[in-house]
Amino acid sequence: xxxxKNVENSEDEDKGMFQKLKDxxxxxxxGIFGKLNDLFTGGKELDEEFFTxxxxxxxxxxxxxxxxxxxxxxxxxxxxxxxxEDTKEFYKVFKEELSDFLQDEKGGLTLKDGLNIxxxxxxxxxxxxxxxxxxxSKLKKQGKDVMIAACDTFRAAAIDQLEVWTNxxxxxxxxxxxxxxxxxxxxxxxxxxxxxxxxVLIVDTAGRLHTQKNLMEELKKVKxxxxxxxxEAHKQILLVLDATNGQxxxxxxxxxxxxxxxxxxxxxxxxxxxxxxxxxxxxxxxGIPIKLIGVGEKEDDLxxxxxxxxxxxxxx
Numbered sequence: 001x002x003x004x005k006n007v008e009n010s011e012d013e014d015k016g017m018f019q020k021l022k023d024x025x026x027x028x029x030x031g032i033f034g035k036l037n038d039l040f041t042g043g044k045e046l047d048e049e050f051f052t053x054x055x056x057x058x059x060x061x062x063x064x065x066x067x068x069x070x071x072x073x074x075x076x077x078x079x080x081x082x083x084x085e086d087t088k089e090f091y092k093v094f095k096e097e098l099s100d101f102l103q104d105e106k107g108g109l110t111l112k113d114g115l116n117i118x119x120x121x122x123x124x125x126x127x128x129x130x131x132x133x134x135x136x137s138k139l140k141k142q143g144k145d146v147m148i149a150a151c152d153t154f155r156a157a158a159i160d161q162l163e164v165w166t167n168x169x170x171x172x173x174x175x176x177x178x179x180x181x182x183x184x185x186x187x188x189x190x191x192x193x194x195x196x197x198x199x200v201l202i203v204d205t206a207g208r209l210h211t212q213k214n215l216m217e218e219l220k221k222v223k224x225x226x227x228x229x230x231x232e233a234h235k236q237i238l239l240v241l242d243a244t245n246g247q248x249x250x251x252x253x254x255x256x257x258x259x260x261x262x263x264x265x266x267x268x269x270x271x272x273x274x275x276x277x278x279x280x281x282x283x284x285x286x287g288i289p290i291k292l293i294g295v296g297e298k299e300d301d302l303x304x305x306x307x308x309x310x311x312x313x314x315x316x
Contacts (some may be wrong), residue, residue, distance in 0.1 A: 114233065
């Protein structure tokens with residue numbers, strides 16, 4: 001099961017992954033999007049009352065006010081331009097509109113020859129450590145030499161948790177004691193990865209509250225060390241967001257993006273929310289591509305984000 005960009009699975013793997021996606025999005029399908037389905041098949045007229053109800057449901061789905069208003073205006077124009085009169089015909093137009101608001105490209109991680117460094121950021125409880133472990137496991141199974149740097153030095157539990165994972169996965173861990181300088185750990189990890197000719201170094205960072213300015217400054221410091229000491233490496237910064245946080249996740253992402261310039265997002269816990277519309281809001285409001293989505297606890301429940309399949313899974 002690939003998490004790489006432009007690497008295809010077999011037909012059977014694709015079918016299995018799509019079924020996992022459908023199962024993982026069941027709460028969203030039964031929740032707000034179930035109400036949308038009822039609205040579209042209810043035989044209502046496409047009048048102002050219909051669009052008001054649609055607007056309310058989209059906002060409840062965590063698509064967000066800004067994105068919702070843009071979608072509603074677009075849909076009204078299409079209804080008038082294409083002379084759409086019934087809700088069943090409108091259903092098809094709505095799905096196309098939803099797809100248009102998602103990113104054009106398929107997600108996934110891009111790896112290049114030589115050393116690849118993935119700096120992973122996010123708040124505590126977002127699923128950051130579990131996501132790192134899943135990525136490391138998938139990479140190792142695909143023959144990559146993987147190392148992990150424990151740069152969350154503020155909590156001994158964070159280092160211990162990574163140690164358990166790395167022992168279980170059989171990948172190397174670079175760590176120091178609690179309270180150590182996180183940037184120094186990153187520096188040591190880069191030297192070790194280079195000397196051992198590792199393919200991928202995953203750098204865990206402190207699961208901080210995005211409102212803690214001093215910790216965000218330290219995050220910038222870790223990034224500076226990585227980009228200075230590993231100038232030749234292919235580097236990317238991945239933000240892990242908890243989908244159940246809805247619009248709060250958008251606020252988190254904006255502040256992290258301001259601090260370290262995020263390259264992509266791993267959106268976790270989509271199986272735990274009935275408001276999966278946050279996927280639409282993330283891309284529209286932030287302009288940052290979604291690379292991976294988590295739709296369950298198992299390793300294969302971390303999937304490459306495919307916009308077309310995501311919409312198909314919601315409405316299939």
